[in-house]
Amino acid sequence: MVSIKDIAKRCGVSTATVSKALNGQPDIGEETRERILHLADELGYMANATARALKTNRSYNIGVLFVDPMHGGLAHEFFSTVLDGIRSEAEKHGYDITFINRNVGSRQTSYLQHCRYRGVDGVVIASADFNDPMVTELVQSDLPVVTIDHIFNNRISVMSDNMQGMEELVRYAASKGHRKIAIIHGELTGVTRNRLTGFHRACEEFGITVPEEWIREGVFHDPASCRRITKELLAMPERPTCIFFPDDYSWIGGMNAIRDAGLKVPRDISAVGYDGIPLSRIMSPVLTTWRQDTEKLGTIAADRLIEQIEHPRTVILDREIVTGSLQEGGTVGEI
Amino acid sequence: MVSIKDIAKRCGVSTATVSKALNGQPDIGEETRERILHLADELGYMANATARALKTNRSYNIGVLFVDPMHGGLAHEFFSTVLDGIRSEAEKHGYDITFINRNVGSRQTSYLQHCRYRGVDGVVIASADFNDPMVTELVQSDLPVVTIDHIFNNRISVMSDNMQGMEELVRYAASKGHRKIAIIHGELTGVTRNRLTGFHRACEEFGITVPEEWIREGVFHDPASCRRITKELLAMPERPTCIFFPDDYSWIGGMNAIRDAGLKVPRDISAVGYDGIPLSRIMSPVLTTWRQDTEKLGTIAADRLIEQIEHPRTVILDREIVTGSLQEGGTVGEI
């Protein structure tokens, strides 16, 4: 591998001069700089990130913590898009990304130790068990951190607009004349709580009262539970005209239950969902959902983190909210 | 950050001794070793991967090249599982992974240069444009390389068993009495060619002849094109009893075309697919497919690469084939 030394030798200058020329420092003569740059190019010189990182204490590497709570499975759809966002934004700024885990060599350690080991410049917490003390340790460290969809004290976070999304969905349904709305929600995480808040707030806005038995807890991404619950809802003496589903996969279960009952969407009953991943667009009927801009969630997170890394003093603690958009399908009928 | 020097000072030994103690070298007294290990532990010492890499020229980092040919989108389902496989296997061996791209700092370079910049120990080529000269450059370099689903000269590759998978699917359909089989395949890549070879081979085995017009090129992961082609197939005077689809998403298009035609699966027509991602299991009817073990594709690739990195001389150039399995659904009827 050709190093700065080789160039120095061949150019008859010191390594310091080469380094400065390559880094665009001002105290290098124009002619010398040209010679160095040209030779570097000719020899196919490539800087050594390792050596640079050792000296400067900046790795241009950002850590991504993603612990799948459900251990693999469908949740990846959300994550892979977020990851793509992080990745592309990071690349744009010359950063690479490293997955944070608990191994170094053959030992087990904490997430923070792994970060120190690799010398990452900062961390995006994309998904994690927020009660895990190791996550807390990481959050309370002196490393720059940005979290996605979770708020920590004194830490920047990027949130999807679960509350507003729900509000918009209710408004949309209401605008089509729906007043009898049922909701199946996911597990009671922070995300779900926000969505429910938005739901209730918007219902109130339209004077809609939702009976207890129309508010049901399902399981995210699980068609089976949703199918069962939908069946129960449809069997009630007083039946809703519109059902809210927690996500696209759940809707598949709901759709089947509706079909089983011999009903047609949106003629006999309406449905709205959440997420609106590409999958939902290619099924028929196409679900009307709130589309989360998950990629943007990733790009913003990376952007905020890099800002924090590069301008540590001007950091403003903020909670950025990434708004989604209503994605009309064909599952909401007029009343 | 506490370094080897701090430990050395506090223990009254040299840094060499500390290093050797921490690395389990033999020429350290038992008592000294204990003292060092204990103190390291007490001070929360963590090795600095950067410094180590600089000195040893081993980063314990493996590069992953993934260039999405379709630029984002659905193909990620396949990739995210492969990636998970690579990631978990790498972690198990104490390696981290780095995505290979074309940026270093704010400059554009080649994949190989990026690898050199980061000093990765090897590369898994998970997906790429194999005609790209930069990919060729990478493959012909002196870095350890493993490719997934593509063969290069003198390079280890891990292949999914497209040929065998297809054979098994044909055998299955044939065992249910099907003799009139149509196939919609994806773009004519290496993967597709293998599948077609398997398809024809197995057809021959059962004396099945497939008319030209029943062999159709569609687009991977694209319901629309598949819907159109399926419609055409169904409109032919002589209609197949079973249609092969290139993947789960395509099948959604096919399913819709079948429904449009007023036909029922599997009563009126049968269908088989490929991939068998979780999605296909939650739709109804459940598609009968060949399930690729994509995660294993990733773990094997990582495993082979690490083997190559750690034992460069005992490397056997091989083509490992990861077998999938038939996943019965409800889309193939008896004839």
Added chain:
DNA sequence: ATGTATCACTTAAACGATTACGCGAAGGAG
């Protein structure tokens, strides 16, 4: 002529680790 500023470079230390080599002491063999 003297002092001073600027320019273009060099020197040398440092980042945190690894490792070839050397060296003194202890112990055993002869």
Added chain:
DNA sequence: CTCCTTCGCGTAATCGTTTAAGTGATACAT
């Protein structure tokens, strides 16, 4: 008692880069 091993540890170089401080030359003002 001398010689040779073995053991346990230290010395010092090194990986490739950055950067504070220094240096000599030139130019300019006074």
